[in-house]
Amino acid sequence: MAKRLEGKVAIVTGAGRGIGAAHAMALAMHGAKVVVNDPGVNRDGTGSSNVADDTVAAIKKAGGVAVANYDSVATTEGGEAIIKCAVEKLGGIHILVNNAGFLRDKTCWTMTPEEFDLVVKVHLYGHFNTIRAAAPIMRQQRWGRIINTSSEAGAIGNFGQINYSAAKEGIVGLTRVVGRELGKYGVTCNAIRPQAATRMTMTEDVLSNIANMMGLKDAKEAEKAFIAMSAPEHISPILIFLCSEEAANVNARVFNVGGGKFGLYNEPEVIASVEKAGQVWDAEELIKEMVAKVTGNLKNVSPVQPPK
Ligand SMILES: NC(=O)c1ccc[n+]([C@@H]2O[C@H](COP(=O)([O-])OP(=O)(O)OC[C@H]3O[C@@H](n4cnc5c(N)ncnc54)[C@H](O)[C@@H]3O)[C@@H](O)[C@H]2O)c1
Known part of the structure; x- marks a missing residue:
């Protein structure tokens, strides 16, 4: 049987390790x-290394075709250079997987503008920069698949991640x-909110929580259990689905996506409302109506606590 993606050229950003490496291999x-x-940057976006070469070597060893590219997705020039690399070295661009990123976690009162900016640049601009460069080619050839990477962080409001959550939403x-x-x-252009055991998620806190929850001896055992449950390879089959003709309507x-589960999110919708079409509400009346019909049963997600 012919392979489903024969003849297609794909880009995976941030594919030197973690989820991106699994995507590239798949x-x-x-x-x-x-x-x-x-x-090949560090977990906080500093430094550089040749991890892209490692993924390329693994793909070649497994009989596939791959080339390395070391440009940053965070700049306009970087985005353009990545697409140019696909066109010049592999003959086109059909599948774009935006996956690259790093973290700079702080609360909203301790984060510097630079830390906010760096994370928005690599995640949100990182998507815009590659899409902007790939879109004219995909539009012209009338076929393309773009798969973006969001996160649960913004959906659940992860404490300490305003920059990351803002970018991911x-x-x-x-x-x-x-x-x-x-x-x-x-x-087509779709997004995933993945969950996988990578250097981004395998922090001391997470591993110690897993160890406690599962009654494991130490962080080493927790790491093994986390990888067994949620390896990056669990995520990548969704790409093959989203690239298929069976997903042309998606x-x-x-x-x-994660740990063997693939779920579709609903689209945001208004779940309760009051309305006086075309009229300006009196504020006192609105307060009464909102409490009675819309917000009265809501619980504050972060209730007031006494000062420490
Ligand atoms: N691991 C999870 O559970 C999880 C959860 C939600 C979202 N995500 C998202 O999935 C994606 C992959 O995360 P991961 O867990 O594999 O992390 P990872 O740190 O293992 O891999 C991210 C890769 O992106 C690369 N990268 C960083 N800055 C780059 C830049 N400017 N240009 C190109 N590449 C760059 C890094 O060098 C790294 O190899 C990220 O977008 C992340 O936010 C991961």
Whole structure:
């Protein structure tokens, strides 16, 4: 049987390790030629290394075709260079997987503007920069698949991650727009909120929680258990589905993926309201009506606590 992605060229950003490396391998094993993009930065975005070469070597060893690229997704020039690499070295661009990113966690009162900016640049701009460069080609050839990477962080409001959550929810909005703009040209754009055991998630706190929850001896055992339950390889099959013709109708959607589960999110909708069409409400009246009909049963997600 022919491989599903034979003849296709794919880019995976941040594919030197973690989820991106698993994505690149999966696409290559289904026949796509893959640009493995990654400047190999540390968990906080500093430094550089040649992890992209490691993924390329693994793909070649497994019989696939891949080239490395070390540009940053965080700049306009970087985004353009990544797409150019696919076109010049592999002959085109059909599948774009935006996955790259790093963290700078702080609360809203301790985060510096620079820390906020860096994370928005790598995640939200990182998606815009590559999509902007790939879209004219995909539109012209009337086929393309764009898979973006959001996170549960913004959906649940993860403490200490305003920059990351803002960027990741921005990616959801961007996905809805790009899907609508490019859909008529045979290009789909969807997003995933993945969960996997990588250096991003295997922090001391997480491992010690897992150890406690599962009654394990230490962090080493917790790490093994976490990887067994939620390896990055658990995420990547969704790419093959979203690239398939069976998913041509799946556009501007968001999926929850991890640990063997693939779920479709609903789209936001108004769940309760009061209305006086075309009239300006008196504020006192609105307060009464809101409490009575819309917000009265809500619980504060972070109730007031006595000062320490
Ligand atoms: N691991 C999870 O459970 C989880 C949960 C939600 C979202 N995500 C998202 O999934 C994606 C992959 O995360 P991961 O867990 O594999 O993390 P990871 O740290 O293992 O991998 C991220 C990769 O992105 C690369 N990268 C960083 N800055 C880059 C830049 N400017 N240009 C190109 N590449 C760059 C890094 O070098 C790294 O190899 C990220 O977008 C992350 O936010 C992960």
